[in-house]
Amino acid sequence: MPDRQRADARRNYARILAVAEQEVAAHGADASLERIARLAGVGSATVRRHFPGRRALLQAVFSERIESLCAHAESLTEAPEPRAALLEWLGALTDYSASARGMAEALAQDGLDDPSHESACAVVLARGLEPLLRRAAEAGAVARDVTAGDLLALVTGIALATEGRPEAAVEARRLLELTIRGVSPEGLAGKRTGEAAATRV
Incomplete structure (x- = not known):
């Protein structure tokens, strides 16, 4: 189970980062973390776990x-x-x-x-x-x-x-x-x- 959790975490990180790159390119540094989470298909808590701020x-x-x-x-x-x-x-x-x-x-x-x-x-x-x-x-x-x-x-x-x-x-x-x-x-x-x-x- 830990290996699967780590794999899921890596996939979530990659997906969040890919969406974040697009959102920052479109909206600059004020890109919404909540919108990034929604587009990445994860919860806001998951985004903040990978990126504290x-x-x-x-x-x-x-x-x-x-x-x-x-x-x-x-x-x-x-x-x-x-x-x-x-x-x-x-x-x-x-x-x-x-x-x-x-x-x-x-x-x-x-x-x-x-x-x-x-x-x-x-x-x-x-x-x-x-x-x-x-x-x-x-x-x-x-x-x-x-x-x-x-x-x-x-x-x-x-x-x-x-x-x-x-x-x-x-x-x-x-x-x-x-x-x-x-x-x-x-x-x-x-x-x-x-x-x-x-x-x-």
Whole structure:
């Protein structure tokens, strides 16, 4: 009987997750847990047994893509141009966060400094980002006081601001590039000297 119960639990988990992915894609992070349970053909208690809260559900929905983004970050750690590698990864994160409904909200809900959420989307992404950021800082391509949390917050804000727009990913990438470039024309930016110039992204 225990083996059968475990098999049933695995099937329920897979069914709930499949429905949750569809519902989050359609309704974003506010997808109804009760509706997910109904469409999956299980009780609300079963959903909550597998996913204690909305955060846990969102982490599961986006876990595969998070792992892919982290693998992409790892593949860039030996790239010859640290700045280009960092910007390529930030662009990939921006594209996905803006095009996958609920992703930005999942990142916004996560606390990077909360040790009780070691598997949170933002925590996992920060770990993947940190080597790229460290190399860029060592190369003088980014200010040394910039943190992985800062960059994730930046991308999250852009994704939240563009969510629901017809060309959300395109607009989000434009805003990311604008942020990196700066909003002041070069002639009005003033002279940059020494470390201030060297550490600008």
